[in-house]
Amino acid sequence: MEAAVEIANLSKNYGKIRALDNISLTIPSTSIFGYLGPNGAGKTTTMKVLAGLLHYNQGSVRIFGEEVKTAPASQKRLFGFLPDATLPRNYKIERFLRVSAHMHSISDLENTIRSVMQKVGLFNLRLRKIGSLSKGQKQRVGLANALLADPPLLILDEPNAGLDPLGRVKILQILKDLVTDGKTILLSSHIIGEVDKIATDLAIIHQGKILEQGKRESITKEILGQSKFIVGGKMDISRVKSLDYIVSCDIDHLNRYVIQVTDEHLSTDRLLLDLIQKVEAQIQYFSSAEVSLEEHFLEKIKNLISEEDSA
Amino acid sequence: MNTVLIQFKNDIIDEKLKFLLLTVLVTLLSFTAIIGTFYMDEIMSLFGIENFPSLFEPSAALAFQDFFGDQVLFGLLIMTLGSMGVLASEIESGAISFSLSRPISRKSYTASRIIARILALTLPFILGSIVGWVYVNLMFDPMPLVTLFGAMLPIVLLFLYMGFLTTFFSSQMTGLNAGLTTITVLILQLTISIFQPIEFLSPFALSNFWAEILIDINFKWTFEILGKFFGLCLWVVLPFIATLISMDHRDL
Numbered sequence: 282m283e284a285a286v287e288i289a290n291l292s293k294n295y296g297k298i299r300a301l302d303n304i305s306l307t308i309p310s311t312s313i314f315g316y317l318g319p320n321g322a323g324k325t326t327t328m329k330v331l332a333g334l335l336h337y338n339q340g341s342v343r344i345f346g347e348e349v350k351t352a353p354a355s356q357k358r359l360f361g362f363l364p365d366a367t368l369p370r371n372y373k374i375e376r377f378l379r380v381s382a383h384m385h386s387i388s389d390l391e392n393t394i395r396s397v398m399q400k401v402g403l404f405n406l407r408l409r410k411i412g413s414l415s416k417g418q419k420q421r422v423g424l425a426n427a428l429l430a431d432p433p434l435l436i437l438d439e440p441n442a443g444l445d446p447l448g449r450v451k452i453l454q455i456l457k458d459l460v461t462d463g464k465t466i467l468l469s470s471h472i473i474g475e476v477d478k479i480a481t482d483l484a485i486i487h488q489g490k491i492l493e494q495g496k497r498e499s500i501t502k503e504i505l506g507q508s509k510f511i512v513g514g515k516m517d518i519s520r521v522k523s524l525d526y527i528v529s530c531d532i533d534h535l536n537r538y539v540i541q542v543t544d545e546h547l548s549t550d551r552l553l554l555d556l557i558q559k560v561e562a563q564i565q566y567f568s569s570a571e572v573s574l575e576e577h578f579l580e581k582i583k584n585l586i587s588e589e590d591s592a
Numbered sequence: 593m594n595t596v597l598i599q600f601k602n603d604i605i606d607e608k609l610k611f612l613l614l615t616v617l618v619t620l621l622s623f624t625a626i627i628g629t630f631y632m633d634e635i636m637s638l639f640g641i642e643n644f645p646s647l648f649e650p651s652a653a654l655a656f657q658d659f660f661g662d663q664v665l666f667g668l669l670i671m672t673l674g675s676m677g678v679l680a681s682e683i684e685s686g687a688i689s690f691s692l693s694r695p696i697s698r699k700s701y702t703a704s705r706i707i708a709r710i711l712a713l714t715l716p717f718i719l720g721s722i723v724g725w726v727y728v729n730l731m732f733d734p735m736p737l738v739t740l741f742g743a744m745l746p747i748v749l750l751f752l753y754m755g756f757l758t759t760f761f762s763s764q765m766t767g768l769n770a771g772l773t774t775i776t777v778l779i780l781q782l783t784i785s786i787f788q789p790i791e792f793l794s795p796f797a798l799s800n801f802w803a804e805i806l807i808d809i810n811f812k813w814t815f816e817i818l819g820k821f822f823g824l825c826l827w828v829v830l831p832f833i834a835t836l837i838s839m840d841h842r843d844l
Binding site: 354365 | 595598602605606682685686687689690691692693694695696700843844
């Protein structure tokens with residue numbers, strides 16, 4: 282199947298600052314691609330390059346096989362873009378979408394606008410000025426704008442940023458519905474837990490470099506191949522770490538031991554037994570916990586920062 | 593063209609009150625000039641000046657000369673203030689990301705946005721002038737419509753020059769744009785004035801043939817006037833093209 286987006290060796294500088302450093306990404310068709318990274322990592326820059334808003338210094342960026350740099354303006358019909366930007370405040374929702382629809386040369390204007398507004402749950406607010414809407418409603422206007430021409434690819438820059446939990450749930454639900462329509466969605470976020478819920482593919486970017494990318498299962502396999510245990514009591518951390526299946530052992534803010542282990546051929550009983558016999562731990566309580574994608578992501582970033590600090 | 597019309601419609605809808613107010617203001621300016629010219633002797637006698645030595649007999653041309661004289665200053669100010677935010681505010685708020693993600697090239701979008709705004713700002717002057725022309729024909733001997741449009745042409749070009757120049761500077765950087773534009777135009781004028789031999793090349797000097805069109809009933813489009821007209825067109829086109837090129841190459 283043809284990739285929706287292919288980025289090869291892309292670099293982008295803002296003056297002397299290197300925002301994207303030789304990144305390569307492939308976004309498969311009909312996938313939900315979670316693009317994760319802390320603020321300032323390069324997510325928005327990548328998306329703006331895809332939308333043709335930024336000129337890049339080096340590399341190749343293709344959307345459905347067509348190079349962005351040389352593609353005609355009509356290529357923009359292939360994607361809808363929700364930028365992390367302010368919508369024009371003075372427009373009523375309906376008029377904003379009408380202008381957009383005119384630019385897309387949409388023939389069945391009335392029905393298209395109505396259907397898109399219904400899809401994002403804005404039909405009843407259609408005569409409201411954008412300036413009077415809540416942040417979540419504005420994001421839905423942006424999403425409606427991106428959906429107008431029914432493009433096969435959606436590029437969504439932090440669609441959940443600044444939203445309350447209810448707003449987030451609504452946006453996620455809309456995205457889930459869109460996936461069933463066979464769309465490809467590139468979704469950036471620094472709220473990893475939410476991307477984790479819907480993404481089929483993932484990439485992690487930090488300081489303009491891709492740290493990890495691939496199918497969500499293959500990335501989480503590494504995580505799922507680990508177990509985490511919370512232990513209360515007293516023990517020698519260095520002796521815990523000397524056990525060959527231990528990934529990490531730290532003390533959390535509640536003064537509990539957080540032990541991460543590779544769970545291949547490992548049973549909870551064996552760990553408990555080893556802690557008592559080999560480490561001579563005084564255990565008050567013992568429980569298992571899940572390792573989330575968020576923790577994995579934070580761990581990756583933390584390791585990178587500590588490597589940079591030591592260098 | 594379609595995009596220009598869409599943008600123009602939006603500008604008019606967005607700023608309908610300002611648009612109406614501007615049209616009324618220009619109309620009032622024309623009425624004031626016409627009435628002032630028609631009742632010049634009476635006005636002067638109110639101030640105790642009897643037998644005011646008038647160089648010219650009050651006429652439609654004289655009334656419009658007075659009106660256009662005011663309109664040039666007022667219009668240049670309005671063009672500067674009105675075209676300042678046309679691209680700058682969109683770039684600053686990021687709203688341009690929404691516009692440029694539509695299937696339209698940057699050049700087409702920039703051109704349509706600027707032309708639509710300048711048209712929306714120029715239209716009140718044209719409408720106000722036409723209303724004034726109707727009124728002037730009631731009070732004086734009829735003035736041919738072609739004379740009115742002929743005299744308006746260089747003034748409208750001067751407005752376009754100012755609008756395009758303001759848009760160029762304001763799209764390059766945000767904040768203090770009007771000031772920067774005004775200073776640039778002043779420096780330009782000063783530079784041209786210092787070099788007396790090229791003073792006639794300034795857009796203001798090139799546009800002054802509107803007065804000739806109004807007053808000279810034997811006015812003809814001589815090579816000199818055509819030269820002035822094309823020179824003025826060049827001044828208009830330069831900042832417009834500069835804006836298109838710079839917008840096409842910048843990161844947004």
